[in-house]
Amino acid sequence: MKFSINQKELYKALNIVRRAVAKNQTLPILTGIFLSLDNNILTLKSTDLELGIKYDLKVEGQVNGSIVLPATQFLNIIRELPNQKIEIDLNKDKWQLEIKCLNSLFKINGFDPDEFPNLPKVEDSANFSLPAKKFKEMIKKVRISTSKDETQPALTGAFFEVETEKVKMVSTNTYRLSYIEAPLKTSVAEKIAVILPGSTLQELNNLLEADESVEIEVDNNYARFTFAGIEVISRLIEGKFPNYELVIPDESNSKFSADLSQLHGAVKRASLIAKLDANIITLLAEDGLMEINSAEGSSGYAHEELKIEIEGPKQKINIDAGYFIDVLKVLDAEEINIEMIGPLNPLVVKSQSEAGDKFIYLIMPVRSQA
Amino acid sequence: MKFSINQKELYKALNIVRRAVAKNQTLPILTGIFLSLDNNILTLKSTDLELGIKYDLKVEGQVNGSIVLPATQFLNIIRELPNQKIEIDLNKDKWQLEIKCLNSLFKINGFDPDEFPNLPKVEDSANFSLPAKKFKEMIKKVRISTSKDETQPALTGAFFEVETEKVKMVSTNTYRLSYIEAPLKTSVAEKIAVILPGSTLQELNNLLEADESVEIEVDNNYARFTFAGIEVISRLIEGKFPNYELVIPDESNSKFSADLSQLHGAVKRASLIAKLDANIITLLAEDGLMEINSAEGSSGYAHEELKIEIEGPKQKINIDAGYFIDVLKVLDAEEINIEMIGPLNPLVVKSQSEAGDKFIYLIMPVRSQA
Numbered sequence: 001m002k003f004s005i006n007q008k009e010l011y012k013a014l015n016i017v018r019r020a021v022a023k024n025q026t027l028p029i030l031t032g033i034f035l036s037l038d039n040n041i042l043t044l045k046s047t048d049l050e051l052g053i054k055y056d057l058k059v060e061g062q063v064n065g066s067i068v069l070p071a072t073q074f075l076n077i078i079r080e081l082p083n084q085k086i087e088i089d090l091n092k093d094k095w096q097l098e099i100k101c102l103n104s105l106f107k108i109n110g111f112d113p114d115e116f117p118n119l120p121k122v123e124d125s126a127n128f129s130l131p132a133k134k135f136k137e138m139i140k141k142v143r144i145s146t147s148k149d150e151t152q153p154a155l156t157g158a159f160f161e162v163e164t165e166k167v168k169m170v171s172t173n174t175y176r177l178s179y180i181e182a183p184l185k186t187s188v189a190e191k192i193a194v195i196l197p198g199s200t201l202q203e204l205n206n207l208l209e210a211d212e213s214v215e216i217e218v219d220n221n222y223a224r225f226t227f228a229g230i231e232v233i234s235r236l237i238e239g240k241f242p243n244y245e246l247v248i249p250d251e252s253n254s255k256f257s258a259d260l261s262q263l264h265g266a267v268k269r270a271s272l273i274a275k276l277d278a279n280i281i282t283l284l285a286e287d288g289l290m291e292i293n294s295a296e297g298s299s300g301y302a303h304e305e306l307k308i309e310i311e312g313p314k315q316k317i318n319i320d321a322g323y324f325i326d327v328l329k330v331l332d333a334e335e336i337n338i339e340m341i342g343p344l345n346p347l348v349v350k351s352q353s354e355a356g357d358k359f360i361y362l363i364m365p366v367r368s369q370a
Numbered sequence: 371m372k373f374s375i376n377q378k379e380l381y382k383a384l385n386i387v388r389r390a391v392a393k394n395q396t397l398p399i400l401t402g403i404f405l406s407l408d409n410n411i412l413t414l415k416s417t418d419l420e421l422g423i424k425y426d427l428k429v430e431g432q433v434n435g436s437i438v439l440p441a442t443q444f445l446n447i448i449r450e451l452p453n454q455k456i457e458i459d460l461n462k463d464k465w466q467l468e469i470k471c472l473n474s475l476f477k478i479n480g481f482d483p484d485e486f487p488n489l490p491k492v493e494d495s496a497n498f499s500l501p502a503k504k505f506k507e508m509i510k511k512v513r514i515s516t517s518k519d520e521t522q523p524a525l526t527g528a529f530f531e532v533e534t535e536k537v538k539m540v541s542t543n544t545y546r547l548s549y550i551e552a553p554l555k556t557s558v559a560e561k562i563a564v565i566l567p568g569s570t571l572q573e574l575n576n577l578l579e580a581d582e583s584v585e586i587e588v589d590n591n592y593a594r595f596t597f598a599g600i601e602v603i604s605r606l607i608e609g610k611f612p613n614y615e616l617v618i619p620d621e622s623n624s625k626f627s628a629d630l631s632q633l634h635g636a637v638k639r640a641s642l643i644a645k646l647d648a649n650i651i652t653l654l655a656e657d658g659l660m661e662i663n664s665a666e667g668s669s670g671y672a673h674e675e676l677k678i679e680i681e682g683p684k685q686k687i688n689i690d691a692g693y694f695i696d697v698l699k700v701l702d703a704e705e706i707n708i709e710m711i712g713p714l715n716p717l718v719v720k721s722q723s724e725a726g727d728k729f730i731y732l733i734m735p736v737r738s739q740a
Contacts, residue, residue, distance in 0.1 A: 073642065073669060080639045096670065103675040104639055109668060269450045269474055272443065298479060299443060300466065305473040 001037045001065030001090035007083045007101065009057060013044055014075045016055050016230055019203045021071040022048035029068055033075075034116045036066035045119060046071065047233075051200055052119035053207075054231040065090050067097055068111040077106055119233050122224040125217040128162060128186045132212035132227055134357070137332075138169050138180050139205045141359055144326040146198035147173035154195055154239040160223075162192040170244050171198075172362075176323045177247060179360040192218050195241055200234035207232065248360055249348060252339035254312030256285050260336045263290075264328040266304035270294045271321035273302040280366050281321045283347070285340070286314035294321070315340045317347055318366040327361045371407045371435030371460035377453045377471065379427060383414055384445045386425050386600055389573045391441040392418035399438055403445075404486045406436035415489060416441065417603075421570055422489040423577075424601040435460050437467055438481040447476055489603050492594040495587040498532060498556045502582035502597055504727070507702075508539050508550050509575045511729055514696040516568035517543035524565055524609040530593075532562040540614050541568075542732075546693045547617060549730040562588050565611055570604035577602065618730055619718060622709035624682030626655050630706045633660075634698040636674035640664045641691035643672040650736050651691045653717070655710070656684035664691070685710045687717055688736040697731045 014033065022030035027049075034045040040061045045054045067090055077099060078086070087100040091107075099106040147155035158171040158178075168181045200223075207230060208214070215226040218236075225232040270281045274294035284291040285308060292304040317340065327349050328336070339348040349361040384403065392400035397419075404415040410431045415424045437460055447469060448456070457470040461477075469476040517525035528541040528548075538551045570593075577600060578584065585596040588606075595602040640651045644664035654661040655678060662674040687710065697719050698706070709718040719731040 070669070073646070076642050077639065077672075080635065080642060082635065104636070105673040106639075106643070106670060107672075108670040265450065265452065266474070269447065269476075272446050272450060273476070276443075299440070300476060300478040302477075303475040 001035070001067060001092075001097075002063035002088065003037050003040075003042060003059040003061045004085050004087045005042070005057070005059040007078060007081050007086050010086060011075075011078045013042075013055050013057050014071075014078055016207065017044045017046040017053045018071055018075055019206060020046040020048055020051045020053040020232075029111045029115050030117075031071055032068040032111055032116070033071045034066065034068050034113060036113065037061050037064050039064065045116070047117060047119055049117070050197060050235050051203060052231075052233040053203075054119060054233070056229055063090075065092065066113040067095060068113050068116050069097060069108055070110070073108060077108070119231075120222050120235070122217045122219050122222045122233065125219040125224070126162070126188050126190050126192050127215065127217040128167075128184060128188050129213050129215050130167065130182075130184070132208045132214050133210045134182060135214050136205060136208040136210075137357075138167075138182060139201050139208075140330050141180050141327075141361070142169040142171045142178045143198060143201040143205065144330060145171040145173060145176050145178035145361075146201070147171075149173070153237050154241050157195040157197045157237040158201055159241040159244070160192065160194050160196050160218075162188050162218075164188065170241070172242065172244060172247075175320065175364050176326075177244060177360075177362040179244065179248060179358075179362075181358045183356045194218055194223065195237035195239065196223060197234060197237055200232070204232060247346070247362065249339075249341060249345060252312070252341055252348065254285065254310060254315050254340050255337065256290070256308045256310040256340075257335050257337045258290060258306060258308045260328065260331055260333055262306050263336060264325070266292050266306055267321055267324050267328060270302045270304050271325060273300055274321045278366075279321045280318050281324070282316065282318050284314070284316045285310055285338075315342070317343050319347055319363045320366065323363045327363075371405070371437060371462075371467075372433035372458065373407050373410075373412060373429040373431045374455050374457045375412070375427070375429040377448060377451050377456050380456060381445075381448045383412075383425050383427050384441075384448055386577060387414045387416040387423045388441055388445055389576060390416040390418055390421045390423040390602075399481045399485050400487075401441055402438040402481055402486070403441045404436065404438050404483060406483065407431050407434050409434065415486070417487060417489055419487070420567060420605050421573060422601075422603040423573075424489060424603075426599055433460075435462065436483040437462075437465060438483050438486050439467060439478055440480070443478060447478070489601075490592050490605070492587045492589050492592045492603065495589040495594070496532070496558050496560050496562050497585065497587040498537075498554060498558050499583050499585050500537065500552075500554070502578045502584050503580045504552060505584050506575060506578040506580075507727075508537075508552060509571050509578075510700050511550050511697075511731070512539040512541045512548045513568060513571040513575065514700060515541040515543060515546050515548035515731075516571070517541075519543070523607050524611050527565040527567045527607040528571055529611040529614070530562065530564050530566050530588075532558050532588075534558065540611070542612065542614060542617075545690065545734050546696075547614060547730075547732040549614065549618060549728075549732075551728040553726045564588055564593065565607035565609065566593060567604060567607055570602070574602060617716075617732065619709075619711060619715060622682070622711055622718065624655065624680060624685050624710050625707065626660070626678045626680040626710075627705050627707050628660060628676060628678045630698065630701055630703055632676045633706060634695070636662050636676055637691055637694050637698060640672045640674050641695060643670055644691045648736075649691045650688050651694070652686065652688050654684070654686045655680055655708075685712070687713050689717055689733045690736065693733045697733075 081101045089098040161168040217224045270292045276296040290308045346362040451471045459468040531538040587594045640662045646666040660678045716732040
């Protein structure tokens with residue numbers, strides 16, 4: 001393998017594929033990045049066996065070939081090189097890569113590329129496409145509610161359902177729930193209903209940029225996302241996602257709206273006291289006014305007030321301040337709309353765009369402490 | 371105690387005094403910030419018994435008084451409040467402080483201020499002043515060489531010597547040494563020769579801003595630094611600082627100069643391989659060319675070249691790349707001047723300003739590994 005490429009382009013490419021490099025050392029070759037040159041196309045690949053990323057870029061190729069290089073070391077070296085032409089030359093007998101740039105010369109020992117696993121194929125798949133911006137927006141709102149509890153694998157991911165003209169994503173850790181639904185321009189031949197791992201959502205959120213379209217293919221075991229020359233292949237989570245529809249209330253007793261940034265500030269401040277204990281705050285919504293209170297025995301007490309518009313009777317509820325802050329951070333509006341039934345029913349944040357996107361966020365109440 | 375103050379001003383003041391708040395909980399009151407109002411002057415104080423900081427600021431005072439508040443909590447609350455007028459009111463029976471700002475109300479439990487230790491007095495002291503910019507520059511260059519080894523306390527600080535018309539600072543961990551000397555406009559009555567703790571240098575570096583003059587007073591046990599309304603009082607380190615003068619070579623066999631940023635880049639890159647082992651790089655300086663090499667058995671090899679100007683015979687030396695990078699980071703020039711005797715003598719970085727400031731940085735060689 002022999003080729004040359006500009007430093008900046010190679011660094012960008014490595015920063016994309018590094019996201020699927022294995023973090024643990026169980027299989028050393030997976031802590032590496034696979035490089036393969038075919039004429040003027042350099043293919044970079046990485047995988048931790050859950051997630052795989054493949055990225056192609058144009059280089060000035062001279063001799064075809066392939067190698068696997070230790071990711072951290074390779075990335076650090078390319079980062080520190082000046083923004084100049086880099087010449088790469090493989091010594092295949094030693095699996096050693098020579099990197100030349102101006103007056104710098106590195107020789108890095110790699111691995112035999114034949115030992116690197118192939119990325120899984122997505123076969124007989126259902127496929128459709130989404131604007132990257134919308135998909136990223138959906139991911140942001142849904143990934144906050146995924147669970148960290150590995151004993152219930154289905155909850156560590158997001159349910160992903162595609163029907164004719166509609167795409168839905170749902171996640172829950174049983175104490176809160178994100179539901180998002182968006183109209184689909186392309187239609188799918190067969191209904192898709194799978195669970196995407198939380199870590200995949202995280203990496204898609206990092207990689208997706210606004211001005212693209214994402215091609216999505218799904219089979220029984222894997223999902224593939226293709227955008228901007230990047231291919232992300234993710235294993236699906238097996239198991240059954242809970243019946244979330246039963247949890248979302250159809251009706252409410254009181255609806256109110258508040259200024260989003262005012263509410264965000266007030267909840268963050270009240271949480272400064274609340275988090276010294278279990279991070280529980282009390283909301284009291286009545287005509288024209290919302291009070292937010294928190295107290296921690298030895299430290300003190302916080303009280304916040306803000307103006308709201310309310311329809312229906314006054315409401316009081318205890319909720320986790322962290323769960324509330326999470327949704328306040330991802331909402332992109334001036335106002336927030338909240339619905340409530342009573343102190344033992346979830347608080348529901350709702351938003352709907354003109355384009356027909358629907359977002360519902362549920363926070364389960366905490367029993368009164370006093 | 372009752373007063374009002376703008377959020378931004380109070381937050382700035384808290385950010386200054388927080389730097390001496392005790393990090394461990396052995397004496398809970400030291401994790402707090404002492405507040406005391408005397409008419410329109412609010413005095414803030416903190417100390418971990420090694421370092422103390424005092425800061426005065428003007429407020430709209432109503433009722434005098436004092437309290438000690440938990441630092442982290444108080445700082446977090448003030449940070450999250452809007453940039454508006456904050457009203458503070460003390461309930462002395464409960465040692466509870468009420469903080470009001472727009473629609474936010476906090477009640478924070480504090481400590482009895484009588485239990486807060488007084489900051490030490492600096493008595494019968496020698497005193498002089500330095501421009502803050504110069505002092506900060508000196509601190510930056512000297513703090514890199516302080517030792518982390520608590521078994522030799524004198525080396526964890528910097529020797530601080532003031533004679534007629536000259537101020538010197540020296541630090542060493544025995545493997546490297548910083549020596550800095552600057553002319554003094556004011557003269558001192560008596561010679562000062564003390565050891566300032568490394569942590570004090572760190573905090574002075576954080577607090578000093580360019581456009582000030584620093585008043586420095588030193589007695590047998592403490593040093594006080596006064597600038598921009600801030601008073602920093604530091605305990606001195608007891609013990610004898612090693613006789614550094616013997617270590618600094620009077621002469622050299624070879625002198626060479628190189629472009630600072632090119633050298634910095636080359637050493638950083640060579641260190642990417644070196645740090646996989648003991649971070650040792652080999653410098654080879656000969657006519658017109660410096661080579662920097664590093665190797666780590668299983669990983670690979672780095673080779674860097676750059677143009678230098680050399681006077682004298684060629685030189686080869688093994689040194690710690692980290693020690694070299696530390697000095698390359700703090701030098702503020704286009705060129706670096708280096709002097710050497712041989713592979714068993716220290717590498718010496720020298721710089722001298724037109725104003726008469728002198729900086730010498732020594733790195734002890736490492737025996738050849740091969």
